[in-house]
Amino acid sequence: xxxxxxxxxxxDAVAEMWRALDHExxxxxxxxxxxxxKELAEVAEILASEIAFLAEDDGxxxxxxxxxxxxxxxxxxxxxxxxxxxxxxxxxxxxxxxVLGAFREEGIEQLDLEVLAxxxxxxxxxxxxxxxxxxxxxxxxxxxLEARLGRQExxxxx
Numbered sequence: 001x002x003x004x005x006x007x008x009x010x011x012d013a014v015a016e017m018w019r020a021l022d023h024e025x026x027x028x029x030x031x032x033x034x035x036x037x038k039e040l041a042e043v044a045e046i047l048a049s050e051i052a053f054l055a056e057d058d059g060x061x062x063x064x065x066x067x068x069x070x071x072x073x074x075x076x077x078x079x080x081x082x083x084x085x086x087x088x089x090x091x092x093x094x095x096x097x098x099v100l101g102a103f104r105e106e107g108i109e110q111l112d113l114e115v116l117a118x119x120x121x122x123x124x125x126x127x128x129x130x131x132x133x134x135x136x137x138x139x140x141x142x143x144x145l146e147a148r149l150g151r152q153e154x155x156x157x158x
Contacts, residue, residue, distance in 0.1 A: 003055045003098050006052035020083065027116075046066045051066070051103070052065070055095055062086040065095035
């Protein structure tokens with residue numbers, strides 16, 4: 001297994017794995033389905049000008065990591081993915097090490113990432129690495145909340 005910097009030439013391989021990632025875990029209800037064109041444009045942008053790594057096994061892509069600088073000292077891991085058959089082999093850890101090394105070289109001191117609450121495998125891995133919950137986004141359908149709170153009829157205020 002080899003981890004190397006990814007480039008624009010790797011777009012097709014990364015885009016194929018990104019699509020697998022996008023279909024693996026349903027999006028949060030409050031966000032709805034991904035805008036695939038917009039997301040793949042962001043992938044292309046990161047490959048062109050930010051931090052991107054590709055993991056290969058015998059020349060075949062088996063994982064990728066994408067990251068970007070948000071502030072002079074803060075970087076975001078936007079995507080980390082390992083194909084199903086290559087999981088639990090240390091590839092995710094090697095991709096993360098590569099991102100951390102690139103962040104260190106750029107003077108980035110803090111990393112954040114977003115992960116779905118339902119993605120318990122990823123959350124467990126990130127917790128083992130030392131990441132912790134910092135912000136929690138809570139969501140519910142308006143109808144459900146109104147049912148629990150009781151609907152208040154609009155009245156006149158005066």
